[in-house]
Amino acid sequence: MSKEDKPKKQKSLKKIITITVLIAVVVFFLFPRRYSYLDGGSVAYGSFDLGFTYKVEQRHRLPSVVDADGYGYYENGTVISVFGIEIYSNAHTDYNDLAVAPHSTEVTVP
Numbered sequence: 001m002s003k004e005d006k007p008k009k010q011k012s013l014k015k016i017i018t019i020t021v022l023i024a025v026v027v028f029f030l031f032p033r034r035y036s037y038l039d040g041g042s043v044a045y046g047s048f049d050l051g052f053t054y055k056v057e058q059r060h061r062l063p064s065v066v067d068a069d070g071y072g073y074y075e076n077g078t079v080i081s082v083f084g085i086e087i088y089s090n091a092h093t094d095y096n097d098l099a100v101a102p103h104s105t106e107v108t109v110p
Contacts, residue, residue, distance in 0.1 A: 029053050037061070040074060054082045059091050 028048060035044040039061035047053035057079045062072050077091030 052084060054080075056080050 030047060030053065032045045033048060035046065036042075037044070041060040042057065044055055044057040046055035059075055059077050059079060061075050073093050073095050075091055076094045077089065079086060079091055080088040
């Protein structure tokens with residue numbers, strides 16, 4: 001009997017289902033989800049668990065630190081982290097983008 005005459009083995013249904021489920025889980029964790037923060041306009045894109053697999057954050061936030069005159073400066077930039085480890089960051093404080101802090105005396109409430 002030659003190799004060509006032997007019947008081919010069929011893949012078991014259990015193995016096919018297992019592979020299909022694993023592929024679905026991987027796709028689920030890699031599919032991006034958008035998160036908007038209320039800190040001045042920051043947006044984060046990440047996996048379902050936001051940060052464990054990956055996270056890309058576009059920062060535009062007013063930190064809680066203000067100077068003696070009551071002014072704060074926006075932090076701008078991009079931060080990328082994979083498996084909770086920051087691999088790229090160009091976030092910086094933009095001293096040309098001045099904002100009045102909410103507790104400043106220059107803020108008036110109508």
